Amino acid sequence: MGGLDRLRDFSLLRWLREERQSRKLILLIVFIALLLDNMLLTVVVPIIPSYLYTADNQEATAPNYTVSPQTPSGTFQTIVSLYDNSTRVTAGAGAAFTTAMPPLPTSPAAPTNGTAPDSDCHEGDKKLLNENVKVGLLFASKATxxxxxxxxxxxxxxxxxxxxxxxxxxxxxxxSTLMFAFSKSYSLLFLARSLQGVGSSCSSVAGMGMLASVYTDDEERGNAIGIALGGMAMGVLVGPPFGSVMYEFVGKTAPFLILAVLALLDGALQLFILQPSKVEPESQKGTSLLTLMKDPYILIAAGSICFANMAIAMLEPALPIWMMETMCSRKWQLGVAFVPASVSYLIGTNIFGVLAHKMGRWLCSLIGMLLVGISILCVPFAKDIYGLIVPNFGVGFAIGMVDSSMMPIMGYLVDLRHVSVYGSVYAIADVAFCMGFALGPSAGGAIARSIGFPWLMTIIGVVDILFAPLCFFLRSPPGKEEKMAILMDCNCPVKTRAYNTQDTQNYQMDDGMETESEE
Structure with missing residues (x-):
C-alpha cells in the first residue's frame, strides 16, 4: 500500500509539472485572481458609506458619562441617556429619585423592523451629503x-x-483583506484600500500579460481575455450583495474574513501551478512605456476603458448615498442595486469576448460607449430600487462590451505597431482602468455634493457619448512598415504573436516550416 501511495503522489507531482504551462490552468488562475480582487473592490461599496455614517453619528452623539461622589451609606448609579445628558436614574441610601428616560435610539443608518420612516430616510441630512466626499476619496485611493x-x-x-x-x-x-476586517477608523480603512491598489496592480498587469503571452492567436486571445474578464464580472456581481447582506445580518468583519480564506486558497493554487520564480527576461526588448503612451491608437483604446469604467466608478460611492436620501433604502438594498449591472457585465464580457472579433472590436466599443452614456443619463429618473434595474443593467452590459473589445485590442496594437512584449501595454490598460476609478469617486463625490447626483450622472453620460465616435479610428489602424512587409510576404492574417522585426528572414523560414508541417 505504501508503494502504491508513493506512486500516486509521484503521478500527481508529474501531472502538476506537465500541466504547469497549461494555458487553461493559467487562465483559471488569472480568473480566480481577478474574481477575488474585484470582490474585495466591490464588497465595500454597500458597507463603507453606511458604516462611516453610523460611526460619525455615534461619535457626534456619544454620551458623557459622569459619576457622582459615592456616599458611604449606599450604592450610587448614574445612567446617561444618549438624548439628554442630564437624565439620570439615581439610587440613594434611603430613597430613590427616578427621572423618566427615553429608550436608546437606533443608529440613524440602521433599519428597524417597523415602518417608521425615520430609521431609513435621510432626506435633507447635510451630514449624509458630506459623506460623499469622504467615501469618494476612500474609494478612489485604491485606484490612485x-x-x-x-x-x-x-x-x-x-x-x-x-x-x-x-x-x-x-x-x-x-x-489588505485582513486590514478591512479589523479596521474601525477612517484612516486605517483608507490605508487598507490603498494597499489593495498595489496588489491589484500586480495581479491585473501580470495576469493580462501572462494571457497575452500564452494565447498568441488574436481570436483565441480575445476569447481568453473575455473569460478572464468574466472573473472580474463575477467579483463585481457577487461583491455588493454579499457585502450588504453579510453586513446587515452578521457584521462588518465577516465578509472580509471569508474573502481572506478564499485568497489563501488562491495562493495555494498559484504555488502548486505557477511555482513563482524568476525567469529569463524576454528575448526581445519591449517597446518603452513612454513610446506606447504616445501612440494615438493605444490612447483611444485606453480612453474608452477609462471613461466607460468611470461611469460605474461614479455610481459606486454616490448611488448608495442618493438612495439613502431619496428612497429610504435599507442596507441590503444598497448592494442589491448593483446586481443588474454586475449580471449584465458578466453577460456582456462573455458574449462579446467572442462576438467582438467578428463584428469588429471598434464597432463593439463605439456602441458600448453610446449605451453607457444613455443608461447613465436614465439613472436619476428612478424613483425606487426597481427603477434602477434597467439603467444599471444597461450600464453593466455596455461596459462589458467596451472592456471585452479594448483589452484584446491593446495586445493587437502592440503586435501590429510595436514589439510584441505585453507587460507595458497592459500596464497602460490598467492605468486607464484605474484613472476611471480614481477620478470617478473623488471628483464624483465633490460634484454630487455641490450640484447634486442628477447633474453628476448627466456630466459623465455626455462625456461617454461624445467620446464614442473616436472608436472609429480603431477600425483599421496602420501597422509599422517592417511588420506590414512581413504580413504581406507570408500572405497571412494578422495574428498576435511575437514577431521579430529585426530578423525577417528567420520569421519567414519559421512560417514556411509551420506551413509544410501542417500540410
Whole structure:
C-alpha cells in the first residue's frame, strides 16, 4: 500500500509539472485572481458609506458619562441617556429619585423592523451629503495607488516574468483583506484600500500579460481575455450583495474574513501551478512605456476603458448615498442595486469576448460607449430600487462590451505597431482602468455634493457619448512598415504573436516550416 501511495503522489507531482504551462490552468488562475480582487473592490461599496455614517453619528452623539461622589451609606448609579445628558436614574441610601428616560435610539443608518420612516430616510441630512466626499476619496485611493504603481509593474514583468508579481499580488491582497476586517477608523480603512491598489496592480498587469503571452492567436486571445474578464464580472456581481447582506445580518468583519480564506486558497493554487520564480527576461526588448503612451491608437483604446469604467466608478460611492436620501433604502438594498449591472457585465464580457472579433472590436466599443452614456443619463429618473434595474443593467452590459473589445485590442496594437512584449501595454490598460476609478469617486463625490447626483450622472453620460465616435479610428489602424512587409510576404492574417522585426528572414523560414508541417 505504501508503494502504491508513493506512486500516486509521484503521478500527481508529474501531472502538476506537465500541466504547469497549461494555458487553461493559467487562465483559471488569472480568473480566480481577478474574481477575488474585484470582490474585495466591490464588497465595500454597500458597507463603507453606511458604516462611516453610523460611526460619525455615534461619535457626534456619544454620551458623557459622569459619576457622582459615592456616599458611604449606599450604592450610587448614574445612567446617561444618549438624548439628554442630564437624565439620570439615581439610587440613594434611603430613597430613590427616578427621572423618566427615553429608550436608546437606533443608529440613524440602521433599519428597524417597523415602518417608521425615520430609521431609513435621510432626506435633507447635510451630514449624509458630506459623506460623499469622504467615501469618494476612500474609494478612489485604491485606484490612485494602482495608477502610480502600474508604470513600475509593467517593465518589471518584462524582466522577471509574470509569476512573482502575480504571487506578490495575492500576498498584498490577503493583508489588505485582513486590514478591512479589523479596521474601525477612517484612516486605517483608507490605508487598507490603498494597499489593495498595489496588489491589484500586480495581479491585473501580470495576469493580462501572462494571457497575452500564452494565447498568441488574436481570436483565441480575445476569447481568453473575455473569460478572464468574466472573473472580474463575477467579483463585481457577487461583491455588493454579499457585502450588504453579510453586513446587515452578521457584521462588518465577516465578509472580509471569508474573502481572506478564499485568497489563501488562491495562493495555494498559484504555488502548486505557477511555482513563482524568476525567469529569463524576454528575448526581445519591449517597446518603452513612454513610446506606447504616445501612440494615438493605444490612447483611444485606453480612453474608452477609462471613461466607460468611470461611469460605474461614479455610481459606486454616490448611488448608495442618493438612495439613502431619496428612497429610504435599507442596507441590503444598497448592494442589491448593483446586481443588474454586475449580471449584465458578466453577460456582456462573455458574449462579446467572442462576438467582438467578428463584428469588429471598434464597432463593439463605439456602441458600448453610446449605451453607457444613455443608461447613465436614465439613472436619476428612478424613483425606487426597481427603477434602477434597467439603467444599471444597461450600464453593466455596455461596459462589458467596451472592456471585452479594448483589452484584446491593446495586445493587437502592440503586435501590429510595436514589439510584441505585453507587460507595458497592459500596464497602460490598467492605468486607464484605474484613472476611471480614481477620478470617478473623488471628483464624483465633490460634484454630487455641490450640484447634486442628477447633474453628476448627466456630466459623465455626455462625456461617454461624445467620446464614442473616436472608436472609429480603431477600425483599421496602420501597422509599422517592417511588420506590414512581413504580413504581406507570408500572405497571412494578422495574428498576435511575437514577431521579430529585426530578423525577417528567420520569421519567414519559421512560417514556411509551420506551413509544410501542417500540410
Amino acid at each position: 495607488v494602482q495608477l502610480i504603481t502600474n508604470p513600475f509593474i509593467g517593465p518589471l514583468t518584462n524582466r522577471i516574468g509574470y509569476q512573482i508579481p502575480m504571487f506578490a499580488g495575492f500576498c498584498i491582497m490577503f493583508l
